[in-house]
Amino acid sequence: DLVKLLDTTAELREALRNRPELQDSFEQLDTAYDEADISYLRDEIPRAIDQTMHGVERVASIVRAMKDFSHPDKGEKSPEDINRAIASTLTVARNELKYVADLETELQDNLPSVWCYISDLNQVFLNLLVNAAHAIADRIGKEPSEKGRITVRTRGDDERVVIEISDTGNGIPPELRDRIFDPFFTTKPVGRGTGQGLAISRSVIVDKHGGALTFDTETGVGSTFRITLPIGEPKSSSGKREELETK
DSSP, X not given: OHHHHHHHHHHHHHHHHTOGGGHHHHHHHHHHHHHHTHHHHHHHHHHHHHHHHHHHHHHXXXXXXXXXXXXXXXXXXXXXXXXXXXXXXXHHHHHHHTTTEEEEXXXXXXXXXXXXXXXXXXXXXXXXXXXXXXXXXXXXXXXOSSOEEEEEEEXXXXXXXXXXXXXXXXXXXXXXXTTTXXXXXXXXXXXXXXXXXXXXXXXXXXXXXXXXXXXXXXXXXXXXXEEEEESSOOSOOOSOOOOOOOO
């Protein structure tokens, strides 16, 4: 409506230009038109509104992701959409990832629901994503000319769901690979890591969900952490690690 009014005013302005008896009115309108920079406003106001709506949508998506991410468990497992949980976690972690890595997702459509404590799994996903970002940051330095890449994949069948988080960091040195799940073991400097993240993540996946947390790594190439979760609610939680095959 405002653009239509501005266009009509512009037509009136041109009509007044050639009416000598209305020159005073034309000059007043012409001066006001120039002082308001109407041509600029006509182009920029719609753009500003579009940018505002985009920003509102972005804020709304972050709020939804935060609500999903921090949704408290009900004290018992429930069937959850792992793809949705990962999408929410990626939104929450975006600021940690965007400066060092491009993100790729390969999420299987119609992924089976998993009986789980979803807030605990969200914390595991977040920890692995942040670790991946740190691994890439260590490789590319503080002022990278190129970003690394983080890839998140999901796949599943009637028995299990597999989540993989891959990075293009430096990989894990051979002498440290047997220790990364040990409590308080960390390769990060003081103030950056507590050595608890992977230990807690393994406990959540193995002890609370009867799954497996494994990794593949190659020095100078990167690492892939693989979470395997059974679809159905485990009959018992013995605390012992279940070795599950992954495709």
